[in-house]
């Protein structure tokens with residue numbers, strides 16, 4: 014069985030002070046068994062060091078939201094994998110649709126970032142998903158298959174998480190129907206060589222829909238944006254009802 018991983022993606026939200034305040038409320042309300050349910054917070058770079066100290070000994074792991082493919086060099090504004098692992102980061106989100114849309118991320122650079130993350134022992138969370146126009150044109154499957162084909166070239170599937178995030182469902186409140194998310198995730202799994210890869214759903218996950226999403230057999234977790242910013246709402250999500 015793939016491991017269940019519920020991750021919060023804070024995007025560009027929360028100063029350090031706000032992050033610490035979040036933890037004070039969030040950590041005591043966790044009601045999970047870490048062996049069966051992994052919880053992650055993927056936070057802005059400036060929050061990582063402080064959260065690493067505050068999460069030490071807790072049941073929550075830390076993730077970054079991007080990583081460069083070189084270990085060091087003249088790459089102004091970038092952060093490398095050794096810089097992340099040194100401060101206790103274990104996961105990194107790669108190829109989020111917002112990076113693809115606003116910052117020129119391509120499947121090729123996604124692949125380079127995945128390789129660098131794995132080379133340093135980070136677990137990458139590869140984000141894939143179709144736009145509304147692609148869905149309407151019936152191109153959901155071909156688009157995702159092409160993202161996977163290029164993104165996963167030469168990638169070790171024993172240290173990998175995939176997040177299916179339909180772009181039209183991100184931040185819109187327009188959640189993909191859970192059976193449809195299950196169908197697409199099943200298609201994604203059919204493209205993989207390792208059946209144990211955790212595949213998450215992301216896109217308007219909230220405390221009201223998490224139980225139903227997690228009841229789907231192919232869905233192994235969630236990547237949560239807006240609803241991970243409030244401690245009470247993210248706690249309800251990670252404490253979802255189910256196995």
Ligand SMILES: O=C(CO)COP(=O)(O)O
Pocket residue numbers: 022109178182183184185186215216217218236237238239240
């Ligand atoms: O992009 C997302 C997580 O990476 C999803 O964002 P929302 O949960 O705000 O829709």
